[in-house]
Amino acid sequence: MNWILNYAWAIIWAILMCVLMFMPATELPSGNYFCGSDKMVHCGSFYLLTTLMLFGSAIQTKRRAVKMKTMSIVFFIAILFVAITELGQMYFTSTRQADWWDVFADMVGIGMALFSFLLFYSPRAQYQ
Numbered sequence: 001m002n003w004i005l006n007y008a009w010a011i012i013w014a015i016l017m018c019v020l021m022f023m024p025a026t027e028l029p030s031g032n033y034f035c036g037s038d039k040m041v042h043c044g045s046f047y048l049l050t051t052l053m054l055f056g057s058a059i060q061t062k063r064r065a066v067k068m069k070t071m072s073i074v075f076f077i078a079i080l081f082v083a084i085t086e087l088g089q090m091y092f093t094s095t096r097q098a099d100w101w102d103v104f105a106d107m108v109g110i111g112m113a114l115f116s117f118l119l120f121y122s123p124r125a126q127y128q
Contacts, residue, residue: 007056013049014081021085024095039105046109050078054117063123071114082106 004011053074057065082103090098 003056003060006060007053010049010052010056013045013052017045017049018085018088022088022093022096024093026095039101042102042105043109043112046078046082046106047113048109049081050074050110050113051116053077054113054121058121065121065123067118067121067123071117075110075114078110079107082110 054070057070057074061070086098086103086106089096
């Protein structure tokens with residue numbers, strides 16, 4: 001039960017992402033402010049999701065998480081979420097479609113979050 005509190009922000013963000021990704025395209029704002037704005041939204045949303053999962057992992061382990069193990073687990077969970085959302089858009093919505101460029105943008109966001117974690121995470125500072 002404690003892990004739900006530690007990962008609460010990641011869970012809330014994942015639910016919000018699912019709602020927005022499966023919402024009919026006609027109910028969303030046009031969003032084409034400039035070329036590629038949709039891909040930036042994908043990249044940013046998966047960057048935030050991955051960062052929140054990494055943050056939850058750091059809290060869960062009281063900042064004693066092993067970097068590579070944590071990064072590997074979060075990477076596979078994020079990839080699974082990418083697959084679920086894109087396949088869901090392909091098979092369960094009529095106004096949305098799966099796109100390989102969306103998958104690429106999602107992967108870039110995940111990679112950016114993992115790289116940030118690799119650079120900035122320090123297990124030395126302990127939570128009390």
